[in-house]
Amino acid sequence: AQKVTQVQTEISVVEKEDVTLDCVYETRDTTYYLFWYKQPPSGELVFLIRRNSFDEQNEISGRYSWNFQKSTSSFNFTITASQVVDSAVYFCALHGGSEKLVFGKGMKLTVNP
Amino acid sequence: GAVVSQHPSWVICKSGTSVKIECRSLDFQATTMFWYRQFPKQSLMLMATSNEGSKATYEQGVEKDKFLINHASLTLSTLTVTSAHPEDSSFYICSASPPQYWGDEQFFGPGTRLTVL
Numbered sequence: 001a002q003k004v005t006q007v008q009t010e011i012s013v014v015e016k017e018d019v020t021l022d023c024v025y026e027t028r029d030t031t032y033y034l035f036w037y038k039q040p041p042s043g044e045l046v047f048l049i050r051r052n053s054f055d056e057q058n059e060i061s062g063r064y065s066w067n068f069q070k071s072t073s074s075f076n077f078t079i080t081a082s083q084v085v086d087s088a089v090y091f092c093a094l095h096g097g098s099e100k101l102v103f104g105k106g107m108k109l110t111v112n113p
Numbered sequence: 114g115a116v117v118s119q120h121p122s123w124v125i126c127k128s129g130t131s132v133k134i135e136c137r138s139l140d141f142q143a144t145t146m147f148w149y150r151q152f153p154k155q156s157l158m159l160m161a162t163s164n165e166g167s168k169a170t171y172e173q174g175v176e177k178d179k180f181l182i183n184h185a186s187l188t189l190s191t192l193t194v195t196s197a198h199p200e201d202s203s204f205y206i207c208s209a210s211p212p213q214y215w216g217d218e219q220f221f222g223p224g225t226r227l228t229v230l
């Protein structure tokens with residue numbers, strides 16, 4: 001069975017702080033994809049990144065960076081110099097051979113000015 | 114590209130009535146569409162997988178007769194909540210996948226907020 005665990009449920013930071021969102025996954029598939037989505041208060045899911053299981057290179061996109069570690073089954077997401085606009089719920093998700101996208105419970109980030 | 118729309122964006126209805134939600138892929142053909150439900154402060158839970166021209170596959174615990182799904186064309190899937198009750202109030206989100214889907218991200222609609230009085 002596939003499972004995604006986001007241990008942190010809620011984090012509050014002050015603007016310009018760095019924040020890391022943890023994601024741990026479980027799957028028996030050797031080929032799988034990992035995702036991060038942002039859900040602002042409006043509700044619409046915003047795609048942030050997709051990573052396949054064969055690519056362990058870390059990725060940086062502006063203030064966002066992702067650390068994929070197969071050895072620990074983790075796919076952590078770091079926001080550098082956080083901004084108020086980063087306030088949202090962030091979901092980590094896993095797609096394996098079952099063709100179903102499994103979401104973690106989400107982590108609410110609040111960035112205070 | 115890869116835009117998915119939902120209509121309506123929100124709906125309020127009386128208990129016992131039926132509500133239809135549309136999900137459209139605007140610039141690609143979607144052989145597979147997915148319907149999710151999200152209760153407040155909770156994660157997205159897959160309700161069913163909708164395949165064009167065939168019956169939907171429902172997840173365990175989802176009532177087929179209550180949540181009717183029709184995927185009559187490659188660009189449209191509908192979810193009908195029949196005899197809605199207050200406990201059906203939720204945020205319903207659809208997503209769509211192009212025919213070559215496997216591992217590619219699903220393209221999500223903006224969601225429909227259903228409130229049943």
